[in-house]
Amino acid sequence: MLTAAVSGVLFVLLTVAVLVHGREPFGIDTTLTNWAVEHRSSGLTQVMRAITDSGTGVVPILLMALAGALAARRSGGIAVGALAGVGALVVGQLLRYGLAQAINRPRPPSVDWVMHANGPSFPSGHTTTSALAGFTLCTVLLLTVRRGAARTAAVVLLLCWTVAVGVSRVYLGMHWATDVLGGWLFAGFLVFLVLPAVPTLAPKRLPLPV
Numbered sequence: 001m002l003t004a005a006v007s008g009v010l011f012v013l014l015t016v017a018v019l020v021h022g023r024e025p026f027g028i029d030t031t032l033t034n035w036a037v038e039h040r041s042s043g044l045t046q047v048m049r050a051i052t053d054s055g056t057g058v059v060p061i062l063l064m065a066l067a068g069a070l071a072a073r074r075s076g077g078i079a080v081g082a083l084a085g086v087g088a089l090v091v092g093q094l095l096r097y098g099l100a101q102a103i104n105r106p107r108p109p110s111v112d113w114v115m116h117a118n119g120p121s122f123p124s125g126h127t128t129t130s131a132l133a134g135f136t137l138c139t140v141l142l143l144t145v146r147r148g149a150a151r152t153a154a155v156v157l158l159l160c161w162t163v164a165v166g167v168s169r170v171y172l173g174m175h176w177a178t179d180v181l182g183g184w185l186f187a188g189f190l191v192f193l194v195l196p197a198v199p200t201l202a203p204k205r206l207p208l209p210v
Helices: 002-020 027-038 042-053 058-072 078-103 125-144 149-171 177-197
Strands: none
Touching: 002 078, 002 177, 027 149, 027 177, 042 149, 058 078, 058 125, 078 125, 078 177, 125 149, 125 177, 149 177
């Protein structure tokens, strides 16, 4: 809950800053976007396109279904848990969409885009979607799977993928860096606000001595 509170406060502060700044990019935004555009290569661009494509659609859906199934396995409702995980992802995406429409921040100049895009820029949709799936599955793995090299590798891989999707959005010219930061913070707020309410993820309590 502390993580949710910190993420929520930081997201609100960033949103206020974006609005006060007239929805225009900050200095760090233009600096990073310009650097990315100037240092693009055909090979790295193809890699970044593949990474950004994985940040929406099938991959996040499968990751959220797996997270839901793992969270519900103690109660035996694996299928229901998987559906709940996917449903949570859809709700998060709808909330992100509503916020983006309300804030209505313009994207970077289309001349810098590598791919086609539409809709407002803040918070980044691909970043939010991948972070919702990545943060959720990481947390569920840490709470439901025994410690070991496999669990550690899975968590590290998921976090690296989540970060890579956000970075790819800036590299491809589709979002400002603060759009990506907003997506991470918004996803963190939602994930760590909701997960503590899942009964099967509550830590086991030892019986009191008689």
